[in-house]
Amino acid sequence: MTTVIKNGTAYQNGRLVKADVLIDGQKIKAIGTDLTGDKVIDAKGKLVSPGLVDVHVHYRDPGQTYKEDIRTGSEAAARGGFTTVGAMPNVTPVPNTPELMEKMVEENKKKGIVHVFQYGPITNDETTDVIPDYAALKKAGAFALSNDGHGVQTAQTMYLAMQKAKENNLIVATHAQDDSLFDHGIVNAGKTAERLNLPPVTELAETTQIARDLLLAQKTGVHYHICHVSTKTSVELVRMAKARGINVTCEVAPHHILLTDDDIPKDNGYYKMNPPLRNKEDQAALLVGLLDGTIDLIATDHAPHAKKEKQGGMKGAAFGITGSETAFSTLYTKFVKNEKVFTLEQLLSWLSDKPAKTFGLKNAGVLEPGRPADIAIFDLEHEKEIKEADFKSKGVNTPFTGHKVYGSTVMTMVDGKVVYQEGAE
Missing domain, CATH: 2.30.40.10 (Urease, subunit C, domain 1)
Known part of the structure; x- marks a missing residue:
C-alpha cells in the first residue's frame, strides 16, 4: 500500500x-x-521535514530506567520529530565490552521506535584511564565514542584514545571538562552565582580541555567532535582550529542559545545543567558560530531525571535538562518566527542533514526518493x-x-x- x-x-x-x-x-x-x-x-x-537527527541523548537504559528507558526515550524523540538519535553510554553497566555493546544495540532495535545508534565509551566506565577494544566495540555496533558526562582528565589517555579511534575510523565526541577547574561548581561564574550564593563554574573548565584536545586531534588526525559547546572562547578555539585544517566538529544544545544565566529566576534545580547556562556574550557568540559554520549542528543533550532528583535547590539536584520534545518548537518560535535570527531552512539543516553528514549516517536527515x-x-x-x-x-x-x-x-x-x-x- x-x-x-x-x-x-x-x-x-x-x-x-x-x-x-x-x-x-x-x-x-x-x-x-x-x-x-x-x-x-x-x-x-x-x-514536511526529513525526520530530525539528534546525536546526543541519554536513555539511562540499562540500570537507570526509573529516569528513562529506550522505549520512553524514543517515544519522546518521535514526539519531537526526531527519527534518528545517538544514545550516550553513561548507563549501568557501561558497554565496555563487545558483549555488552551487542546487547545494547539489540535492545535499541527491539525497544526503540526510532533509529537508536549507540555510542561506546572512550574509556572503561567513562572515568578510568583504561581504553577498551575499539575495533571490537565497532564490530559490535558502536557508531562513535564518548564519555559524555565526564571529561577525559589525563592528556596521555586522550592522546592514545585518539590514536586508536583514528585507526578504527571512529569519531571521538567529548564532554570537555577539567574536573580540577570545574571544582564542584553549579552555576556559571558571574553575577547569577553570586546572587544565588552557589558555587561558580569557570569557563576554563571547558575551554582548557578543548584547547588541549584540539592539539591532540591535530597530531592524530582523528575526527574530534565537541559536545555542547557553551562559551565564546570555545567557539573561537574551534574557529581557529578549523582554519588550521584540524578535523573538528561541534554541536550546541538548544538551552545554551535559548537561555542565559540571567534567566535563572531562583535556586531551581530545573536550571541546573552541565555545562551551565552561560552569559549573554557567550550566547551571542554561539549564535554567530552557528551562522558562520563554526558550530556544525544542534543536539539536545536530552538528559531526563526523576522529579525527586530535580526538586529543591540546585546543590542537591542532578545535572541535566530534557530536550527531545521541546527542541524544534522552542528554537523555531524564538529564532525563526519571532526574532528572525535564522531561517527555517537553516534550523532544519542543523537538526537533520548536518548531524547526519557529520556522523556519517547515510540514510538519515534527507527527504529523497529511495531513502x-x-x-x-x-x-x-x-x-x-x-x-x-x-x-x-x-x-x-x-x-x-x-x-x-x-x-x-x-x-x-x-x-x-x-x-x-x-x-x-
Missing part, C-alpha cells in the same frame, strides 16, 4: 518547496506534484503550550514548561510507519 503526504511544504536539498511525498512501504518513492496513493495524509499548511520514509510533519501556524502532562519522556525536567510555542509535531514516521501522531493515545 502506498501513502501520499499531500499539500505540504517540504524541506528538500536545503530548500522549502510545495510538494507531495509518496511513500511505498518503508521507502520514499517520489517527491513532486499531483502525486496519488492508496492513502492520503493532508499536510495543507504544514511543514527510508523517516518523516516529520510540523504545525507552524498554531500556538501550543508546553505541558508536563503531554510529555512522552519519563523526565519533565525542563524550564520550558508553560512556554507557548509554534512548531508542534503533528506526525512522525519511521520507515513509513507512523510512530507518533498528535492527539492519538
Whole structure:
C-alpha cells in the first residue's frame, strides 16, 4: 500500500518547496506534484521535514530506567520529530565490552521506535584511564565514542584514545571538562552565582580541555567532535582550529542559545545543567558560530531525571535538562518566527542533514526518493503550550514548561510507519 503526504511544504536539498511525498512501504518513492496513493495524509499548511537527527541523548537504559528507558526515550524523540538519535553510554553497566555493546544495540532495535545508534565509551566506565577494544566495540555496533558526562582528565589517555579511534575510523565526541577547574561548581561564574550564593563554574573548565584536545586531534588526525559547546572562547578555539585544517566538529544544545544565566529566576534545580547556562556574550557568540559554520549542528543533550532528583535547590539536584520534545518548537518560535535570527531552512539543516553528514549516517536527515520514509510533519501556524502532562519522556525536567510555542509535531514516521501522531493515545 502506498501513502501520499499531500499539500505540504517540504524541506528538500536545503530548500522549502510545495510538494507531495509518496511513500511505498518503508521507502520514499517520489517527491513532486499531483502525486496519488492508496492513502492520503493532508499536510495543507504544514511543514514536511526529513525526520530530525539528534546525536546526543541519554536513555539511562540499562540500570537507570526509573529516569528513562529506550522505549520512553524514543517515544519522546518521535514526539519531537526526531527519527534518528545517538544514545550516550553513561548507563549501568557501561558497554565496555563487545558483549555488552551487542546487547545494547539489540535492545535499541527491539525497544526503540526510532533509529537508536549507540555510542561506546572512550574509556572503561567513562572515568578510568583504561581504553577498551575499539575495533571490537565497532564490530559490535558502536557508531562513535564518548564519555559524555565526564571529561577525559589525563592528556596521555586522550592522546592514545585518539590514536586508536583514528585507526578504527571512529569519531571521538567529548564532554570537555577539567574536573580540577570545574571544582564542584553549579552555576556559571558571574553575577547569577553570586546572587544565588552557589558555587561558580569557570569557563576554563571547558575551554582548557578543548584547547588541549584540539592539539591532540591535530597530531592524530582523528575526527574530534565537541559536545555542547557553551562559551565564546570555545567557539573561537574551534574557529581557529578549523582554519588550521584540524578535523573538528561541534554541536550546541538548544538551552545554551535559548537561555542565559540571567534567566535563572531562583535556586531551581530545573536550571541546573552541565555545562551551565552561560552569559549573554557567550550566547551571542554561539549564535554567530552557528551562522558562520563554526558550530556544525544542534543536539539536545536530552538528559531526563526523576522529579525527586530535580526538586529543591540546585546543590542537591542532578545535572541535566530534557530536550527531545521541546527542541524544534522552542528554537523555531524564538529564532525563526519571532526574532528572525535564522531561517527555517537553516534550523532544519542543523537538526537533520548536518548531524547526519557529520556522523556519517547515510540514510538519515534527507527527504529523497529511495531513502527510508523517516518523516516529520510540523504545525507552524498554531500556538501550543508546553505541558508536563503531554510529555512522552519519563523526565519533565525542563524550564520550558508553560512556554507557548509554534512548531508542534503533528506526525512522525519511521520507515513509513507512523510512530507518533498528535492527539492519538
